[in-house]
Amino acid sequence: MTKNNIDEVLLVGLPNSGKSSLVNALSRKKVSIIGSTPNTTRDKVSSTIKRNDKVFNISDLPGYLEDPDELNEKFQNKLKAYLNDAKLIMFVIDVHTTNYSGLDKIHSLLQKNINKEQKVITVFNKCENFKKFELNTELYKYIYDSDYYVSSIHKLGTEELMESITKSMSSNTDSIKNTYKSIAIIGKPNSGKSTLFNKLLNEERAIVSNISGTTRDKLEETIKFDSDSYNIIDTAGVPRKKQKNQIDRYASSLAVGQLENSVIAFLVVDAKQGINFEDMRLISECIENKVTPILIMNKWDLLKEDEKLFINKNITSLLKKYSWLKILRISALNGKGVKNLNTVIYDLQKQLSTRITTHELNILFREIWTKKPPHPFRGRRAKLKYVTQYDVYPPSFSFILSGRVPINYQNFIDNRLRDTYNFDNICLNIKFKN
Numbered sequence: 353m354t355k356n357n358i359d360e361v362l363l364v365g366l367p368n369s370g371k372s373s374l375v376n377a378l379s380r381k382k383v384s385i386i387g388s389t390p391n392t393t394r395d396k397v398s399s400t401i402k403r404n405d406k407v408f409n410i411s412d413l414p415g416y417l418e419d420p421d422e423l424n425e426k427f428q429n430k431l432k433a434y435l436n437d438a439k440l441i442m443f444v445i446d447v448h449t450t451n452y453s454g455l456d457k458i459h460s461l462l463q464k465n466i467n468k469e470q471k472v473i474t475v476f477n478k479c480e481n482f483k484k485f486e487l488n489t490e491l492y493k494y495i496y497d498s499d500y501y502v503s504s505i506h507k508l509g510t511e512e513l514m515e516s517i518t519k520s521m522s523s524n525t526d527s528i529k530n531t532y533k534s535i536a537i538i539g540k541p542n543s544g545k546s547t548l549f550n551k552l553l554n555e556e557r558a559i560v561s562n563i564s565g566t567t568r569d570k571l572e573e574t575i576k577f578d579s580d581s582y583n584i585i586d587t588a589g590v591p592r593k594k595q596k597n598q599i600d601r602y603a604s605s606l607a608v609g610q611l612e613n614s615v616i617a618f619l620v621v622d623a624k625q626g627i628n629f630e631d632m633r634l635i636s637e638c639i640e641n642k643v644t645p646i647l648i649m650n651k652w653d654l655l656k657e658d659e660k661l662f663i664n665k666n667i668t669s670l671l672k673k674y675s676w677l678k679i680l681r682i683s684a685l686n687g688k689g690v691k692n693l694n695t696v697i698y699d700l701q702k703q704l705s706t707r708i709t710t711h712e713l714n715i716l717f718r719e720i721w722t723k724k725p726p727h728p729f730r731g732r733r734a735k736l737k738y739v740t741q742y743d744v745y746p747p748s749f750s751f752i753l754s755g756r757v758p759i760n761y762q763n764f765i766d767n768r769l770r771d772t773y774n775f776d777n778i779c780l781n782i783k784f785k786n
Contacts, residue, residue, distance in 0.1 A: 358400075358407055358408055358409060358523040359408040359409070359439035359440070359521045359523045360398075360408065360409045360410075360411055360437060360438050360439055360440075361408060361409065361410045361411065361415065361438065361439065361440045361442060361517055361521075361524055362393035362411050362434060362435065362438035362440070362441050362442065363410070363411065363412050363413060363441075363442045363444050364413055364416060364431075364435075364441060364442070364443055364444065364453055364458055364461075364462070365415060365416065365443060365444035365445060365458065366415050366416060366445075366446070366454045366455065366458070366745070367414075367415025367416075367417065368415065368446065369415065369444045369445055369446045369449070369477055369672045370444060370446060370477040370504045370505070371412050371413065371444045371445060372397075372412050372779055373398070373505055374442075374444060374475070374477060374502070374504035374510070374738050375399065375410055375411075375412040375502040376504075376532060377505075377510045378401070378410060378510060378513070378514050378517070378569050379399040379401055379410055379508050381580065389509040394415055396411050396412070396430075396434060396571070397411065397412045397571065398410065398411040398412075398572065399411075403514070403518045404518060405524050406518050406521045406523065406524055406558045407521075407524060407585070408439070408517075408518075408521045408523055410517075411438075411495050413431070413434065413474055414769055416431075416454065416457065416461075417454075418453065418454055418457055430556070431461070432461075432465050435461070435462070435465045435466065436465060436467075437448050438562050439470065439471070439520070439521065440470070440471045440472075440473065440517065440520050440521075441462065441466065441470060441471070441472045441473075442472075442473055442474075442475050442495060442517075443459075443462065443472060443473070443474045443475065443496065444475045444477055445474065445475070445476050445477065445491065445494060446476075446477055446478050447476040447477065447478055447479050447482055447487070447491075447501070447598070448478060449669070452490055453618075455491075455494055459493070459494055459629060460737045461765060462496075470510075471497050471520055471599065472497055472499065473496060473497055473499070473516070474494055474495045474496050474498070474499045474500070475499075475500045475502060476491070476499065476500070476501045476502070477502055477503070478503060478504075478505075479502060479503050479508065479509070480503045480505075480508065482501065484501055492510055496783075498516070500512065500513045500516070501624050511569055514611055520550070521534055532574060532581045532582050532583045532629065533582055533583070533614075533616075533617070533745065534582065534583040534584070534585060534613050534614040534615065534616045534619045535582045535583070535584045535585065535614060535616045535617070535618060536585045536587060536611055536614040536616075536643070537549055537584065537585060537587060537617075537618045537620060537736070538587055538611070538616070538617055538619055538620070538634055538638075539619055539620035539631070539634065540616070540621075540622070540625075540630055540631070542622065542623045543620045543621055543650060544620055544622065544650040544651060544685070544781065545586055545587070545618075545620045545682045546571075546586055547650075547684040548618065548620060548648070548650065548682075548690070549571065549573075549584065549586040550686035551684050551685075551687055551690055552575055552584060552690070552693070553573055553584075555577060571585065571586040571646070572584070572585045572723060576699040577698065577734075578694055578697070578698050578715070580697070580698075580701060582616075583698075584616070589746070593779075604736075610660065611637060611638060611641040611643045612641055614641075614643050615643065615644065615704060615745050615746070616643065616645075616646065616697070617632065617638045617643050617644070617645045617646070618645075618646055618647060618693075618698060619634055619635060619638065619645045619646065619647050620648045620650050621647065621648065621649050621650065622650060622651055623649040623650060623652045623654070623681070624651055624654055624655065624659075624664060625627060626663050626666055626669060627647075627666065627670050627671075632670065635647070635671075635674060635677070638779070639674070639779055642748075642781045643779060644704065644777070644778040644779045645677060645748060645779075646678045646679075646680060646693075646696060646700075646777075647667075647671075647678065647679045648679075648680050648682060649663070649667075649678055649679065649680065649681045649682070650683065650684050651683060651684075651685075652681040652682060652688075652689070653683040653686065653688055654683075655772075667679065674777075676770060676776060676777055676778075677777065678696055678700070678777040679749050680692055680693065680696065691741050696777075699776075699777065700777060700778055703743050703747075703774065703775055703776065703777065704744060704746055704747065704778055705744050705745065705777045706744065706747055706773060706774075707741060707744055707747070708747075708773060709741075710738070710740045710741070713739045713740065714738055714739055716740050716763075716768075716772065717736060717751075717768075718736060720765075720768060721735075721736045724764075726757040726758060726761035727758055727760075727761065729756040729757060729758055730756075732755045732756075733755065734753040734754055734755035734756055734757045734786065735753065735754040735755070736751065736752075736753060736754075737752040737753060737754060738752050739751045739752070740752075744753065746778055746779045746780055746781050747769075747773075747775065747778075747780055747781070748780075748781035748782075748783070749780070749781070749782050749783070750783045750785060751765070751782070751783070751784045751785065752785050752786075753784060753785065753786045754786060755786055756784070756786055757784060762782070762784060765782065766780060766782060769782070
């Protein structure tokens with residue numbers, strides 16, 4: 353695992369203090385899920401900020417609870433380590449709060465776990481119609497190195513706060529030398545996505561539990577497969593719509609949205625349940641976004657031999673249309689088969705980066721067009737003008753035609769490209785223009 357060695361700004365505070373909306377306002381994009389329900393955020397959610405000549409991570413944390421439930425207790429056990437790693441800590445307080453007991457707990461936690469090199473600033477949030485002199489004297493003791501008064505929802509005072517944060521950062525844009533390609537981990541709830549995420553990182557980064565829908569936020573880290581580094585993203589489970597509340601619907605939408613910026617997707621399936629409609633829909637989502645899916649049958653070690661035979665037969669039947677799709681059978685919990693991902697990613701990397709010359713493509717497909725031309729489409733047979741590859745990740749081809757070709761001939765061309773150039777397990781992007 354490799355992480356970008358850049359400064360981090362960490363937000364701490366009570367539930368519903370507005371930390372997530374503040375992160376979104378400062379980063380100028382939707383990083384954290386916002387909801388009126390306390391503890392909508394369930395894990396550390398980070399975003400990389402580039403401002404002027406500085407670069408740093410800003411991280412949102414779940415609200416601190418005095419009496420945490422199972423999920424929050426798991427997170428709060430990691431809080432001290434997060435505090436130790438931060439360059440700057442923002443203590444976010446709802447300016448109207450009266451929960452002084454909870455604030456005292458955070459205040460005590462900060463005093464015990466920050467060092468002289470760390471800076472702590474206090475941010476009073478929800479100050480839409482509030483003046484500094486109106487601050488309740490009970491809140492004075494929570495002011496550290498400096499204090500700011502903002503409204504994250506209305507973006508009041510956030511620009512001044514951002515300027516101050518940026519000046520405190522030491523890492524500059526040279527700290528990020530590479531923009532890594534992304535791998536999204538997607539699948540239904542409780543399929544083992546976060547367990548796989550943790551196993552790949554070799555640390556307990558994501559909270560794991562038996563509670564369906566534990567992961568809501570997008571968790572992103574940098575990981576190295578052999579010599580190549582990728583941003584790997586753990587996402588929320590994607591159940592059917594009737595199983596989701598408003599927050600879960602947004603989390604599912606955010607999960608599927610990660611495909612737009614990814615080149616590979618680990619589609620994790622609970623092998624005990626087998627492949628169902630939702631898994632097939634996610635495969636289609638990947639292919640529509642030109643993302644290469646790897647079907648990961650997790651918890652394979654829990655199946656009996658007859659169950660494995662039945663699941664394999666079912667896979668062959670359901671994936672007949674996608675026979676090129678790579679399938680791995682693993683146990684994310686004990687790590688069995690996980691190392692095979694290194695070899696798979698290496699093979700996919702070679703395929704995804706393959707580039708074929710225009711000359712070679714035109715020789716191949718002019719011969720194919722002559723020997724086996726497409727059937728007429730609405731009474732007109734299309735002629736091939738030329739074909740070219742215009743991109744990689746995935747390999748993208750453009751066929752310039754004098755007319756349209758039937759779907760079956762488009763599939764035929766896809767298969768010929770795969771057979772000729774060893775595109776064995778990846779998505780191809782093929783466009784037909786007339």
